[in-house]
Structure formats: C-alpha cells, structure tokens
Amino acid sequence: MSNLFNPFHRIAGVKALVWGEFFTIALSVLFIISDVAQDGFMHFTLLDTAAWKVLLMNHLAWLIFALLLYIGGAAMSRSRVRIIDVVGTIGFSQLLLIPMNAGFYIPAWRASFAESINRIVTGVMPQEVSMLPIVAMGVWSMIWLVLFVAWSYNAFCVSCNVRGTKAVIKFIVAWVIASVAVTQLAKLIYL
Amino acid sequence: MIIALSAAQIIEHDLHFIKIIFNFVKQTFNFTTMTNHKMPTLCPSCDETLKVETLRCEGCDTLVKGCYALPRFMRLTSEEQEFLLEFIECSGSLKELAARRSLSYPTVRNMLDNTIDHLKNIE
Structure with missing residues (x-):
C-alpha cells in the first residue's frame, strides 16, 4: 500500500529517469494523436498544434518543476542531494498524467465532453447542456491529480531527505512558480 | 605417586563436576533466551537511557557490579x-x-x- 503513494523507496536515480522519459514521450504521443496540449503546469486543453511543441512543453513542465524542487531541497537538506534523483523521481510521477487525461483519448468520452464544452461556449443555456461528461472528467482528473501531488511530494522528500513544514512550504512555492513559468512558456510556444 | 582420596573428597569432586555440567546447561539455556530478546536501551517508564549495572562471566559465573554507560x-x-x-x-x-x-x-x-x-x- 505504501508503494502506491510512495514508490520512490524502491525506484530513483537513472532507472526512474529512464522511466520518466518513457512516460513523458508516451504522454506526448497520446496528446499528439488526440490533439491535446499542456497549456499550464497541471492544465491541459484541446489544441491542434505541432508535435514538437507538445513534446517540448511536456518536457519543460517536468524539468522546471524538478529543478525548482532541487534548488529548494538542496538549500535546506543536510544530505548530499543528487539532481538525477530529483529529476528522475519527478519524471517517474509523469506516469500519473497518462490516466489523468484519459478523457481526452477515449473517443466517446472526449466527444461528449467536447460537445458539452462547445454548447456552453456557443451560449446554450446551462440547463440544456449535459454536465455529466464535464463533471466526470473533473472528478476523474482530480483523483489522479491528488495522487500526482502525493507522488511528487514524496519524490521531493525521498530525493532531498526533507520533511516537515519547511518541506511542504518549499513544495508549494515550487508548484506555484512552476505553474506561472509553464503558463507563460506555453503562451510563447503555442503562439 | 598414589594419592588416596577420602570418600568425602570423592563426593565433593563429583558434586563439583555435576555443578559444572549444570552451569553449562543453564548458561546454554540462558544464552538461547537472551538471543531471542532485544536488549532494552531505554527505560520503559521514563524513556531515559538505561545503564548497565551487572555483568556476568558465563565461564565461572562471576558477577561484576557497577554503573556502566552503554556504548554509542x-x-x-x-x-x-x-x-x-x-x-x-x-x-x-x-x-x-x-x-x-x-x-x-x-x-x-x-x-x-x-x-x-x-x-x-x-x-
């Protein structure tokens, strides 16, 4: 059970980095096939864009967050922090982004979700729009997002040997900075 | 040279031998019991670090009493x-x-x- 929330007692370093790269490429391929793009740190949208842009954004989101955690962890840890452990474990957490965005690649779900969104955007009265696909997508994504937060926080704790209030604050700060930075970069890249 | 032993001396010698055997069995048993239990290092009532008060030689049963701090x-x-x-x-x-x-x-x-x-x- 503990492995479900913290697999990093078992995997880190180069092995996690290789898996992280594999998961990021797999996620990018699914995004390219389904015309999805990452336009924020934990924000994804339906967007038909160049494959290299999707690949670049997915990598940037991972690396920026990992680097921010490394800087925060190295500053407060009494252990010798290896950047490969931080980048690797955060990379391994990218696995959760694949099921998180399942609603985008399952055709029936995607179609009903897109239709509901289109109807709202085109000004159809909310009571005439089926909210079920949107709510289902929200709940589904939220479950995986919570697990992603748990994994990435545990990745930070294990790879930097930090814990407690200071670690939580540094993690939140890294998350906020990454959110701002990735959103700004997405605007530049998808222009 | 032949040493003549009295009946009392023979009995005493045999008793000493039985005692050695008995101690051996007792120590073996104690050793087995000891290895099954972890040595406590903290006081169960106040969590203070415990100190060693008695040391015992398993060979001759000599007891050494004192107050020794546990190694780090x-x-x-x-x-x-x-x-x-x-x-x-x-x-x-x-x-x-x-x-x-x-x-x-x-x-x-x-x-x-x-x-x-x-x-x-x-x-």
Missing part, C-alpha cells in the same frame, strides 16, 4: 544497528546496500544520514 552503538535503535552492520558488510557501498535491500539509493542514503544524526545526538 548500543544506544542506536535495533533497526539502525542492523543497518550499520549491513552497511559494513557491504564495504560501505550504499549502492550495494540499496540493491541488497531492494531500496532506492536516496532511501538508503537518507537512512545513513538519519543514523549519523542520531549518533551525533547521542554524543
């Missing part, structure tokens, strides 16, 4: 002691220890750092 190693938790022994067995290689325990490298490194911190606090 003994004041670590049993998990930490096991970890350090295993670390030495791996010639101080964290990578090897991680592979042996099926744990990631940063996990064993954190365990070592936490043990070092504990040792420093014991000082």
